[in-house]
Amino acid sequence: MKKVVLSTLLLVSVSSADVPHKGVTALSAQTRSLLSQEMQHIEKGMKQIFSYMIRGDYESITPIANDIRDSFIFKKKLTKEQRLELKDKLPKEFIELDSSFHKLAGELANGSEFEEKDKVIKTFNQMSRKCIKCHSTYAKHRFFKE
Numbered sequence: 001m002k003k004v005v006l007s008t009l010l011l012v013s014v015s016s017a018d019v020p021h022k023g024v025t026a027l028s029a030q031t032r033s034l035l036s037q038e039m040q041h042i043e044k045g046m047k048q049i050f051s052y053m054i055r056g057d058y059e060s061i062t063p064i065a066n067d068i069r070d071s072f073i074f075k076k077k078l079t080k081e082q083r084l085e086l087k088d089k090l091p092k093e094f095i096e097l098d099s100s101f102h103k104l105a106g107e108l109a110n111g112s113e114f115e116e117k118d119k120v121i122k123t124f125n126q127m128s129r130k131c132i133k134c135h136s137t138y139a140k141h142r143f144f145k146e
């Protein structure tokens with residue numbers, strides 16, 4: 001009997017951990033669509049970078065990595081209201097994760113500019129991990145469904 005109670009408690013605590021995920025789905029259609037566009041844009045860029053990385057074509061990587069760095073949704077395109085909306089509806093950790101992701105893109109650009117193979121591979125991997133970390137935490141309504 002005790003075991004049953006314990007597992008019920010666990011279930012409850014898991015579902016309350018889901019609360020922050022409502023953040024993204026609570027965004028207005030317009031703001032959410034901007035986020036989607038940013039995501040598609042960075043995915044396309046990451047695929048291109050992978051392709052150039054395995055060819056050792058660093059010159060082609062730099063502008064794409066810089067572009068990902070600058071595609072930071074919070075930096076541009078947003079109206080003041082949308083900016084406030086993001087701050088209001090998304091948890092602080094989400095914004096920090098996004099910001100650290102874009103910072104890594106800058107480091108990748110830097111690595112490719114100086115043709116530093118190991119740095120390019122390392123930052124590419126770190127960036128991929130950020131996609132997964134954020135999706136498995138804040139995009140569970142889309143990916144990593146249990």
Ligand code: HEC
Pocket residue numbers: 024032035036037039040042043046094095097098099101127128130131132134135138139142
């Ligand atoms: C800080 C959080 C965060 C990071 C980092 C992140 N994503 Fe996302 N991504 C999201 C969220 C949240 C959604 C779901 C958006 C929604 O449901 O409207 C999403 C959705 C997407 C989508 C689907 C877009 C659509 O609506 O068609 C793609 C593709 C995507 N992400 C790719 C990536 C890739 C590739 C990376 C890493 C290189 C990445 N994301 C990093 C939060 C993030």
